Amino acid sequence: MSSHAPAHDSPAGNAQDRSPQFHVGHHWDSADAQFDAGKTGVWLFLVTEILFFGGLFCAFFVFRSWYLEAFVSAHHHLDKVMGGVNTIVLICSSLSMALAVRAAQTNNKNQTVLLSVVTIGFALMFLVIKYFEYAHKFHDGLLPGRYFTYAKAVFPDERIFFGIYFMMTGIHGLHVLIGIGLIGWIAWRAQKGHFSSRYYAPVENVGLYWHLVDLIWIYLFPLLYLVG
Amino acid sequence: MAESLPISAPHGATPSGTNYLNAEKGILSWLTTVDHKRIGVMYLVSTLIAFGAGGFFALLVRLELIAVGQQIMTNKQYNQAFTLHGAIMVFLFIIPSIPGALANFVLPIMVGAKDVAFPRLNLMSLYIYWLGAIICLGAIVGGGIDTGWTFYTPYSSTVDGGVVAMTMGVFVLGFSSILTGLNFIVTLHKLRAPGQDWFRLPLFLWATYATSIIQVLATPVLAITMLLLAAERLFGLGIFDPALGGDPVLFQHFFWFYSHPAVYIMILPGMGIISDVLSVHARRKIFGYRAIAYSSVALALLSFLVWGHHMFVAGQSELASTIFSFLTFFVAIPSGVKVFNWLSTMWGGSISYTTPMLFTLSFLFLFTIGGLTGVFLGMLSVDVHLHDTYFVIAHFHYVMMGGTVMAFLAGLHHWYPKMFGRMYNETLGRISCLLVFIGFNATFFIQFIMGSRGMPRRYYNYLDQYQSMHAFSTVGSWILGLGFLVMLYNLLTSLTKGAVAPANPWGGVSLEWHTPSPPPTENFHDTPTVNNGPYDYDTLRSAK
Numbered sequence: 078m079s080s081h082a083p084a085h086d087s088p089a090g091n092a093q094d095r096s097p098q099f100h101v102g103h104h105w106d107s108a109d110a111q112f113d114a115g116k117t118g119v120w121l122f123l124v125t126e127i128l129f130f131g132g133l134f135c136a137f138f139v140f141r142s143w144y145l146e147a148f149v150s151a152h153h154h155l156d157k158v159m160g161g162v163n164t165i166v167l168i169c170s171s172l173s174m175a176l177a178v179r180a181a182q183t184n185n186k187n188q189t190v191l192l193s194v195v196t197i198g199f200a201l202m203f204l205v206i207k208y209f210e211y212a213h214k215f216h217d218g219l220l221p222g223r224y225f226t227y228a229k230a231v232f233p234d235e236r237i238f239f240g241i242y243f244m245m246t247g248i249h250g251l252h253v254l255i256g257i258g259l260i261g262w263i264a265w266r267a268q269k270g271h272f273s274s275r276y277y278a279p280v281e282n283v284g285l286y287w288h289l290v291d292l293i294w295i296y297l298f299p300l301l302y303l304v305g
Numbered sequence: 306m307a308e309s310l311p312i313s314a315p316h317g318a319t320p321s322g323t324n325y326l327n328a329e330k331g332i333l334s335w336l337t338t339v340d341h342k343r344i345g346v347m348y349l350v351s352t353l354i355a356f357g358a359g360g361f362f363a364l365l366v367r368l369e370l371i372a373v374g375q376q377i378m379t380n381k382q383y384n385q386a387f388t389l390h391g392a393i394m395v396f397l398f399i400i401p402s403i404p405g406a407l408a409n410f411v412l413p414i415m416v417g418a419k420d421v422a423f424p425r426l427n428l429m430s431l432y433i434y435w436l437g438a439i440i441c442l443g444a445i446v447g448g449g450i451d452t453g454w455t456f457y458t459p460y461s462s463t464v465d466g467g468v469v470a471m472t473m474g475v476f477v478l479g480f481s482s483i484l485t486g487l488n489f490i491v492t493l494h495k496l497r498a499p500g501q502d503w504f505r506l507p508l509f510l511w512a513t514y515a516t517s518i519i520q521v522l523a524t525p526v527l528a529i530t531m532l533l534l535a536a537e538r539l540f541g542l543g544i545f546d547p548a549l550g551g552d553p554v555l556f557q558h559f560f561w562f563y564s565h566p567a568v569y570i571m572i573l574p575g576m577g578i579i580s581d582v583l584s585v586h587a588r589r590k591i592f593g594y595r596a597i598a599y600s601s602v603a604l605a606l607l608s609f610l611v612w613g614h615h616m617f618v619a620g621q622s623e624l625a626s627t628i629f630s631f632l633t634f635f636v637a638i639p640s641g642v643k644v645f646n647w648l649s650t651m652w653g654g655s656i657s658y659t660t661p662m663l664f665t666l667s668f669l670f671l672f673t674i675g676g677l678t679g680v681f682l683g684m685l686s687v688d689v690h691l692h693d694t695y696f697v698i699a700h701f702h703y704v705m706m707g708g709t710v711m712a713f714l715a716g717l718h719h720w721y722p723k724m725f726g727r728m729y730n731e732t733l734g735r736i737s738c739l740l741v742f743i744g745f746n747a748t749f750f751i752q753f754i755m756g757s758r759g760m761p762r763r764y765y766n767y768l769d770q771y772q773s774m775h776a777f778s779t780v781g782s783w784i785l786g787l788g789f790l791v792m793l794y795n796l797l798t799s800l801t802k803g804a805v806a807p808a809n810p811w812g813g814v815s816l817e818w819h820t821p822s823p824p825p826t827e828n829f830h831d832t833p834t835v836n837n838g839p840y841d842y843d844t845l846r847s848a849k
Contacts, residue, residue: 223541
């Protein structure tokens with residue numbers, strides 16, 4: 078469906094700046110139009126992600142207002158230190174991701190690879206910390222709904238808190254996993270020299286996704302761990 | 306138009322030359338294509354198969370209801386049959402049909418583009434649709450499902466059967482819908498032909514744009530709802546099940562926050578088709594272009610504010626019900642704007658009673674009834690009496706079938722020559738339209754009366770007093786089915802035997818009539834330039 082871009086397609090055109098993998102789809106007038114469209118598409122996708130999580134946030138607010146005491150009591154079981162460290166880890170990963178995009182824009186291949194790998198490292202660190210948190214909850218029986226077996230619970234409705242907690246953090250964790258896959262793909266392509274100052278759309282678009290994953294956690298952390 | 310294609314001259318005796326249908330051969334070339342036209346045709350076939358399956362279950366349901374007591378199935382099977390009818394028709398037919406099949410085919414051509422913005426994503430969306438359909442099929446074969454298409458908790462979270470598989474199927478289908486909508490929004494923003502500003506777009510595209518906004522904004526909420534319902538069943542999450550402290554009304558809020566806007570995903574593209582077909586076949590410039598365009602956007606926005614009217618008797622607060630009822634009446638305004646503009650368009654026009662026009666006129670008649678009865682149901686006091694009766698069934702079938710399906714058929718017959726390069730038999734087309742129109746009214750009008758006399762929806766059995774009305778409705782469904790068979794025969798045989806279609810059989814002005822039928826793979830030999838509106842028939846005359 079796509080052909081190699083003829084040199085006159087790029088307004089700032091210097092064929093040396095482009096990799097052989099760079100294509101302009103046959104239905105686009107120019108590389109810039111294609112880049113803009115891709116980015117618009119990713120932004121629209123991010124909007125769907127916000128509405129997707131919006132449902133969970135809505136459920137959280139409804140049940141928090143219904144069972145305020147149970148929610149306050151339940152949130153003390155969450156480890157604020159681990160959650161806080163994880164917040165810092167994710168913010169750092171957003172920084173390294175943003176720097177990876179910058180590196181791709183400035184034709185710095187090695188830095189693009191390195192910073193993508195660093196971002197993956199932060200993401201894995203986040204998941205490891207999350208694993209220890211989950212293991213602790215499993216051990217104590219602080220589980221959703223029917224499986225809630227924590228003996229010292231003050232309110233029975235704490236199980237709903239953990240139902241929402243596991244759904245929110247679980248789906249967020251899944252997004253982190255997908256992000257690791259995507260950034261790994263970016264690192265692999267960067268290593269092969271696919272990106273340059275004239276073609277870095279995938280790096281930028283994965284970066285946008287990753288910032289959203291980070292942003293969602295920045296809302297999850299205070300809501301679940303801190304608000305009393 | 307700047308380019309010099311002949312506008313209404315026929316293109317030889319057979320659909321000549323290379324076009325998108327014969328450019329590549331073999332099933333594999335179809336399965337790996339990124340051509341929006343081929344994807345549109347595959348969507349068309351897929352959704353029509355789903356329509357056939359959903360219609361089959363509808364006929365079974367009607368047959369069971371022909372008389373009091375058990376006829377052809379048990380009450381359990383009956384519940385499954387109406388669930389399958391609803392779920393298949395909503396998720397596998399109405400939602401994807403017009404955007405996936407017709408808009409996919411004509412949208413890029415109407416903006417003078419070679420393809421949609423993301424052609425591979427477009428193919429992926431079709432594959433995701435097939436995957437979702439297979440999962441739904443698995444749920445039906447594997448466990449059966451009898452919750453109704455709305456999956457209300459706590460019944461759906463506790464009953465046996467394939468609810469998890471079905472909700473996952475719907476979850477997957479939602480992705481397909483989102484990707485299609487996303488693709489169209491970007492295409493309309495970035496790929497319009499030189500000179501084609503927003504007010505030179507055919508109104509079908511305004512409607513498709515409004516639809517796409519809803520698809521992108523509302524569908525994710527359905528996705529999370531389905532996921533939570535599955536988790537509720539698998540892990541006893543406690544969010545929707547009152548036995549665990551959850552709230553079943555919250556499920557209804559979530560569900561209708563998607564599913565009310567989804568009703569506009571179904572009807573808006575249909576309204577767009579009507580605007581185009583009506584203007585072309587009445588040979589008159591559309592009346593109130595901007596009013597129709599803006600009313601599509603207004604409907605899309607209003608659709609997000611009225612979901613609570615599905616829950617007037619579900620335990621929602623009286624204040625909320627009053628507000629939702631009030632907001633619901635606003636829906637009538639943009640809908641009325643459209644209907645009156647369509648009527649004004651026909652005024653003084655030179656109307657040809659072609660098959661697409663007959664379906665369009667049926668739409669106007671039936672949608673108006675469907676829309677006005679919607680106002681009854683939006684009224685709190687009346688709704689308490691009529692909710693969950695056949696009145697509601699009749700209302701939404703007048704909108705969904707009398708509206709969307711009639712518009713879909715109008716569009717299908719309008720663009721069929723463009724899609725396949727052949728004309729269908731006009732007489733058979735008119736006969737099928739007449740049969741569908743008569744059959745539809747016979748099936749559903751009586752249901753308004755039944756409903757207002759208290760016949761509850763979804764019931765397997767009923768009191769003797771409703772028997773004659775039920776039998777009448779069932780016979781109507783047979784006429785309806787016959788109409789569709791005639792149409793199927795006509796459209797299938799015309800694929801090979803129909804007269805060769807000229808580039809512009811109806812004398813339309815929008816860009817799709819400025820390329821051969823069927824179009825070449827890249828739609829246009831040269832990128833067209835747009836110098837006039839899509840309904841400026843004067844330019845056509847001067848071009849001649």
